[in-house]
Amino acid sequence: MGYEKERRIAELAVQRATLLTKKVFHEKAKGELAKDDKSPVTKGDFGAQALIIQAIAHNFPNDEIVGEEESSELRQDTALRSEIWDLVKDIKLNDSASDALLGGPLPSEEAMLDIIDKGNSPGGPKGRIWALDPIDGTKGFLRGGQYAVCLGLIVDGDVKVGVIGCPNLPVDDATSLSADIGGNQSDEEGKGVLFSAVQGEGAISRPLTSGGLAPSNPISMRPVPDTSKAVFCEGVEAGHSNQGDNAAVAKRLGITAPSVRLDSQAKYCSIARGAGDIYLRLPVRKDYQEKIWDHAAGDLLVREAGGQVTDIYGKRLDFSKGRTLIENKGVVAAPAALQDQVIEAVQVVLNLK
Ligand SMILES: Nc1ncnc2c1ncn2[C@@H]1O[C@H](COP(=O)(O)O)[C@@H](OP(=O)(O)O)[C@H]1O
Ligand SMILES: [Mg+2]
């Protein structure tokens, strides 16, 4: 079995980080800031990035990290920085053996900023590079919807390990299609799932806990006899994927079931466990480059669960080009047997052929 230690550390690091994000999720003031590109970031994003990088650096000190966030705002905003430190310093798994594997608490508030900035790798085609999205779906997180803590290990451009923690997804695979998964999530009963995959070894899920890792189950995409029986998973934010084009593709494929809408890589997780079948992320803007941390873990999870993940041209996502997927446009993920038909429909709708 390859990458056993990497998977375990990544799962525990993500699980620990969700203890922090869940706290912030329930706070009224989440420390929201607008970044240069106008997108939001919160105490939860910064704190989770610090905790996860600490765990990676402790276990794999020579690895590089491409993390979404950086500390420059916090170096100016000392009040926000202290609030984050107050959260980070107290977070630990309530299983001491598991917590010890992550290298213990962060040394200081100052060190926390430097640790956040270890996520500044440019990425690229060589070596071991972790792609980290400390909160994916920050807009969902702020709205009370779905979000995910995502970590992938890329080795020489290829995703080898993918881990995604979804604190607001139902534990039971079977209920997740019918549950109110996009709505308000104040009730955490029966929610919280940790997904993982290692290349060549399939995909698994287990309930998120506040201690050690819970027992896992294998997951797989569900068999879909033909595209008309498929269910789409798509984003909530109209600014992140083209919902009109998505609907036109669904129509071409004969799909009548309503789409399941949810923020974050919870979409990859949902189709990987058979709660939905096809994830489309059709571009809104020609010039937008998808970020590797938004897709690395989900790409592997879906492929290991029996799916295919490509861009709108049918090309595999290329994680070897730096911090963005500069060689790809959009994302199309579907059961492997249906992928060609879905790509065909996408290309007709987008006038690519
Ligand atoms: N114009 C755009 N097109 C596609 N993705 C975008 C986008 N602007 C922002 N995003 C990305 O969309 C992600 C959320 O995806 P979704 O809509 O599926 O929940 C964001 O991740 P973060 O929330 O980590 O910043 C952000 O990186
Ligand atoms: Mg963001």
Ligand SMILES: [Mg+2]
């Ligand atoms: Mg993201």
Ligand SMILES: [Mg+2]
């Ligand atoms: Mg994010």
